[in-house]
Amino acid sequence: MDTVSLEYRFSLPDGTREIFHFELIDESLELIDSHCSDPLPGWTRLSFHQCPNCPMTETEQAYCPYAAKISNTVSRFDRLLSYERVYMDVITKERVISQATTAQQGVSSLLGLIIANCGCPHTNFFRPMARFHLPFANIEETIWRAAAMYLLSQYFLKTEGKVADCELTGLEAIYRNVHIVNRAVSERLRAASRSDLPANALILLDVYAMNFPYRIDTILRDMRQLFTPFFKDVFGNAQ
Template sequence: MNPGAQGPADAWYRELVVEFPDGTKEWLHIERKPTGTHIPLLRGKPAPWTDLEFQKCPSCPLPKNLVPTCPAALSMQTTLGKLREHTSIEEVKATAVDARGRTQTVEGPLQNVGATLVQLAVFVSGCPVGKEFKPYLEDLPPFVSSQQLSRHIVTKILAKHDGVWESARAELVGTLNALHEIFVHLMKRLLNGGEPPAQDAIPNSIAHLDAVAQTLSVRADALFQQMTVELGWHKKPAVEDKPAGLGGRLASFFGRLKP
């Protein structure tokens, strides 16, 4: 999806309007704490599949006695839950509005728009693993291409590591591995939690974002070396190379969804 922006919107929008082919619209208001964390506006009780211990990510440090529900799952219930009856290939028009009233409007498959809600759930909900990735997404508009997203993330992490692409790559690979586990377990929650969505818009939104992350992991070496040259970091002394350890070895996403 190529954004048709009407000004540079912030990545973490306050409102999202999705217009469907039949003219109907879904309005999603995103409430936040002063820190920027998403506050799910829940009507009724949390769904059973949001329970913290149900399909909990192996690396999640949250204690059940203090946090009864998975922050990412609860966020998804209040946002992506509105897309339960829709298919992933529906061509929609989506407009994101940030806190300053700036907008960005795009048109494309619903799963691409849904992926921005998955980003919200994973990176801005209070998920302790996902929030580590949030700084890499700063200064991005809500809707970007996979290439723009990858280049932006690599640029951010290279700057953090003073241009040493080997250590930057190692950090990125570890983070992508953890994110992959989150996507897998969110999918397991949806499919095995007793309330599977009627259509495929929600699961395919998760799968779409996971595919973007896995593609970045596969292209990490080449992209880091390319961006190191483009940004002038290649003039720094080289350090000993270390194997990425992930590359193309991530398991097939849907192949890991067995209960």
């Protein structure tokens, strides 16, 4: 079974370290080590601040998969404040990305990886992005990656004889749903943690989901000039 390894290493202001190691099954992108708390805390129950767009019921799912997967991260950063400085290394087989940043920014990047693989039906669409995870991505990089991922998914649909969405309508709908989910989970986190860090890290991540439908047209229009070589076919004729 082929796996993809990722590791987040946090060097904290008090001299301690927090290390999160992940193994993703290459084909399914399932998290082998889910970093869940055991036992799960009460705030991870499905009914606790359940998302208004959640399709699950307690009879079929006692715990929110999103909350369950981030519970270990929340508990391990319960003593840290959002603005405190940390030094981070994000390690994959191919490269090491190091950055001095705020705890809020670092945990936000970590949550982005976990949430994409948490089993929530609204975030499962981001699994391909988790496979090619880019820590600390800005809004332009995120839109580039999300649009490329979505259009590639539509290409695969078209090869199977299905209707492809080249207008990115479905991608905008995905982000609107994720924004609703993130807002509800942030309410869980305010009740769960003594620190402002977990909720603020999620809010920072949610800024992308909230702004995506409004920024995508502008950013893609600005990116259009990058593709001028493709505006002529291989024979030099204008498309």
